[in-house]
Amino acid sequence: MISAWRRRKADRCAGKKQPQPDGNPNMEVVIPSHFRCPISLELMKDPVTLSTGITYDRESIEKWIETGNYTCPVTNQVLRNFDQIPNHAIRKMIQDWSVKNSSYGIERVPTPRIPVSPIEVSKILSRITAATGSRDEMVCRDLVTKIKTWGKESERNKRCIIANGSGHVLSAAFEEFAIASFEKHAGVLEEILSALIWMFPLDDEAQLYLGSFTSLHCMVWFSKCSDLSGRRNAILVLKQLLSLDQRHVDALAEIEEGIQALVKLIKEPICPTTTKATLMIIFYLVSTSPSNHEDIKTRFVEMGLVSLLLDILVDSTxxxxxxxxxxxxxxxxxxxxxxxxxxxxxxxxxxxxxxxxxxxxxxxxxxxxxxxxxxxxxxxxxxxxxxxxxxxxxxxxxxxxxxxxxxxxxxxxxxxxxxxxxxxxxxxxxxxxxxxxxxxxxx
CATH class of the missing domain: 1.25.40 (Serine Threonine Protein Phosphatase 5, Tetratricopeptide repeat)
Incomplete structure (x- = not known):
């Protein structure tokens, strides 16, 4: 329930007037109180209604629920469910009001995208699994692109996508297409890598797929032979994978081309983010691989890494x-x-x-x-x-x-x-x- 001080603030804000850019003190706009979110007291951009009948801005009420609150902030009633029904009527009224007052400096509230649901994520993941089983690269690539598009729309979508097992499914698909052929399926493999970047940490089973010798060898291949974005994605995924388990570090150390690819990325940098990720991968290899610890260090020295590191230290701020x-x-x-x-x-x-x-x-x-x-x-x-x-x-x-x-x-x-x-x-x-x-x- 909103506290007394918040009610008083809401009352004040309800009558608060928006000053105009022309500087005329007589030209003022009052934001209607029912256009404001009861939590943030700001103009609602994506109004949704709870089971209690109270309307909130979606971002505000989601934060309220995610922090462990199971009651309606205004009525203090226990929520029967967490469904958030878009309030199209209020949203249309806010948009019309914004357009009407645009000359007074009010920006139009855009029509919000409907957040992705767990059911939608589950359906598309099932289709990815089926496409992977039949080695249908085109279909699988389009589906992964759809997941990436959802993720770009909002952080809420990303959380929903991750929570419903996308990392597991995409890791399995990556290994399957890598087993078939790196070069033949390079397009879908690169698309999967670019989606996996924001899905870490992975569960143990997903790590088994992505940390297999074939998958690691494929990422090393990408870091050497792909275009700039492919090399960047491979290194970023590889860095996050190695940070999860020593087994992946040991497995990468067994790939001969891996050290050459890493040194090349330091010598011919793509971007600061990729260089930092590459340095972290090298650090894991030289500091946490006891089986062939000294041999790995020697190989890096022979490839001129010491000089490259000193150049970085001189040039970088x-x-x-x-x-x-x-x-x-x-x-x-x-x-x-x-x-x-x-x-x-x-x-x-x-x-x-x-x-x-x-x-x-x-x-x-x-x-x-x-x-x-x-x-x-x-x-x-x-x-x-x-x-x-x-x-x-x-x-x-x-x-x-x-x-x-x-x-x-x-x-x-x-x-x-x-x-x-x-x-x-x-x-x-x-x-x-x-x-x-x-x-x-x-x-």
Whole structure:
């Protein structure tokens, strides 16, 4: 039931006048009280009536019900059902009133689309299953496109589509068409991927379909051979799938072409969203695949990933991008080959020092961890990583970090680095090379 303060507010708003754009104080429009939603007190755009006979704006009453309220907000009666009947009469009156007052700055309320129902979703999913069984690509593709169209209309439609098992059906269809032929059924496979992007997280059975060797191999194929949208969709789905279960990470690690495709997407970026998703996939592979952990890191190093990551860190101002690139580089430098490659790159130390206290707490932690790995494992000789870090201002940055505070693990690494650098402080001058102007990237 609406509280007293809300009633008073509703009374005030019922008489509230809409000022006109011409600035004439005598030209005002009063919004009729029965055109306002009792919950939001705003002009209703999609009026619907409950079983209690009270009309609300659809968006407002859906939020009310979704938060666990089972009574009518105005009458406080328990709702016999949750049916929301479109009130066409009120909607037509609101539209006519809006048109009549358009010269006073009132925008016309468009005719709302009727939300999709669970029955409609179930019917179309049954047809997709049948089309998949008969390998009818054209019909299946049209049906998936219809689901995508529904989803674009509203968030409510998306929730209804997901709640009625669309992820399960589409994942099964993807595997079935992938088994038949990647190239022959590329059209329907790409359409399914573009729909699956917003259907995560998937249930266990859907993951079995989408995480099968054939399905994963198909997504890798798309990431290499498809057009830009196909590659983007494949990577976005793959990233979300790998985040759900370690099994999918291990299965992808067994696909030889997978690593090549991922490195190519970093080298020839499509868009920032795809690059971030690709970095996350690589991070899963290098950080959570114990069976062939070191081998995967070595393969990424051999394909030039270290240099590509450093280029991202130099060029990007996107916080999330920097964090992901540093996270991957930190894992890559966990192996000897990764550290050797990083040590021989002119940008490594200046970039890492610059990122400390510059991007975010996470970026700082990764940067300190990387410096610690590179300095801790190098041979003690003049002109090495420690001296280079000292010369580009790492000592001062680490001191400041300890003063402002950081997590315990980072604090320990920073303290150890300070002790190692302190041995060289009296012999080498600190220079400012933070702008990278005099550093050349390797060809």
């Amino acid at each position: 996107d916080r999330s991008m920097c964090e992901k690139a540093l996270g991957v580089l930190d894992e890559i430098c966990g192996c000897n080959e990764g550290r050797d490659e990083a040590n021989h790159h002119a940008l490594t130390i200046p970039v890492l020092v610059k990122k400390i206290l510059r991007v975010s707490d996470m970026a700082t932690e990764f940067s300190v961890s990387l410096l610690w790995k590179l300095c801790k494992n190098e041979k003690r000789e003049e002109g090495g990583v420690l001296v280079e870090a000292l010369q580009v201002g790492a000592f001062q940055k680490l001191l400041l970090l300890l003063q402002v505070g950081c997590c315990e693990k980072t604090k320990q690494k920073a303290s150890e680095l300070l002790k190692l650098m302190n041995l060289y402080r009296g012999r080498f001058e600190c220079i400012d090379s933070m702008d990278f102007k005099n550093l050349k990237r390797p060809s």
